[in-house]
Amino acid sequence: MKITIISYDNWGLNNNLKNALEQNGHIVHHINFFDFKHNYPNFQTKLYNFILKTIFSKNIKNIYYGKEILKKLEKNNEIQDIILTIKGDFIDPKSILEFKKFTQKSIAFFNDSITRCPKIKHTIPNFDEVYSFEKDDCEKYNLKFLTNWIYPIPKSEQKKTNYQVFNISSKDRRFSLILKIVSILKEKNINYKIIVFDKKNKNQKSNIEYISKQIPLTEVNDYLHTSQVLLDINRKGQKGLTFRVFESIGLQKKLITTNADIKNYDFYNPNNILIIDEKKPNISLDFFNTKYEKISKEMLKNYTIKGWINQVLN
Numbered sequence: 001m002k003i004t005i006i007s008y009d010n011w012g013l014n015n016n017l018k019n020a021l022e023q024n025g026h027i028v029h030h031i032n033f034f035d036f037k038h039n040y041p042n043f044q045t046k047l048y049n050f051i052l053k054t055i056f057s058k059n060i061k062n063i064y065y066g067k068e069i070l071k072k073l074e075k076n077n078e079i080q081d082i083i084l085t086i087k088g089d090f091i092d093p094k095s096i097l098e099f100k101k102f103t104q105k106s107i108a109f110f111n112d113s114i115t116r117c118p119k120i121k122h123t124i125p126n127f128d129e130v131y132s133f134e135k136d137d138c139e140k141y142n143l144k145f146l147t148n149w150i151y152p153i154p155k156s157e158q159k160k161t162n163y164q165v166f167n168i169s170s171k172d173r174r175f176s177l178i179l180k181i182v183s184i185l186k187e188k189n190i191n192y193k194i195i196v197f198d199k200k201n202k203n204q205k206s207n208i209e210y211i212s213k214q215i216p217l218t219e220v221n222d223y224l225h226t227s228q229v230l231l232d233i234n235r236k237g238q239k240g241l242t243f244r245v246f247e248s249i250g251l252q253k254k255l256i257t258t259n260a261d262i263k264n265y266d267f268y269n270p271n272n273i274l275i276i277d278e279k280k281p282n283i284s285l286d287f288f289n290t291k292y293e294k295i296s297k298e299m300l301k302n303y304t305i306k307g308w309i310n311q312v313l314n
Contacts, residue, residue: 066095133240166227
């Protein structure tokens with residue numbers, strides 16, 4: 001099959017999809033519109049865009065992404081069997097509708113919730129088929145449910161465990177909770193590596209490591225390998241499982257998470273997964289003292305990148 005993946009791939013995770021599809025014999029193009037750099041020519045344009053977003057729910061940057069993607073599709077000049085779009089809410093809906101000129105089937109996958117990203121709702125009608133990792137959205141908008149996937153994480157040369165807990169995230173509304181958790185970890189002498197991406201990066205002296213530039217996925221992978229437990233803090237209004245969950249499953253690492261809905265998945269095991277309350281987070285030392293209990297291969301199969309692709313390609 002001829003397949004084009006269109007995605008805002010800021011971490012390079014979706015390139016794993018391209019590789020897996022090519023290994024199955026498909027001809028694959030990946031249009032990563034994270035690489036498209038849009039700059040406002042002046043302050044007036046930026047102000048105009050603010051008015052567009054506020055009043056008319058339009059965004060100059062999203063329109064720009066759409067036009068640039070269409071240029072790439074035109075340049076390829078070949079009708080695709082499938083165009084798979086990930087994070088389509090970053091693209092102007094009119095452009096998404098035009099994707100259909102270049103494919104037999106236009107499919108979307110959203111790993112954000114409509115509560116958090118209302119723009120998703122406006123793009124749904126312009127695809128032939130829509131998948132979401134958010135169960136509530138699937139029920140409300142008649143979408144197909146599909147989780148994120150376990151992606152292949154290369155083995156690390158570092159063998160020893162350096163940290164008991166690891167997390168990397170952006171500075172957003174979750175930040176106050178991260179500070180609470182860090183305070184608990186310090187109080188209980190639990191060794192940790194918490195990295196927060198903050199462009200302003202003003203906090204030089206802190207119990208948290210701040211970065212102003214995104215670090216390579218290879219470096220993140222090293223931290224994943226050398227940590228005993230991964231920390232997952234879901235965003236407000238989101239129940240869908242983040243990639244941190246699937247990193248923990250793939251690497252057979254324990255997980256601490258604020259996402260209570262994880263207990264409704266077949267792989268949930270309280271020995272492996274500690275659910276903490278956002279309002280009153282508590283981390284028991286006992287959780288670190290038991291070994292990870294392996295998940296059956298049969299169960300894992302449903303969450304692998306191969307299983308994910310099989311569902312999307314029917």
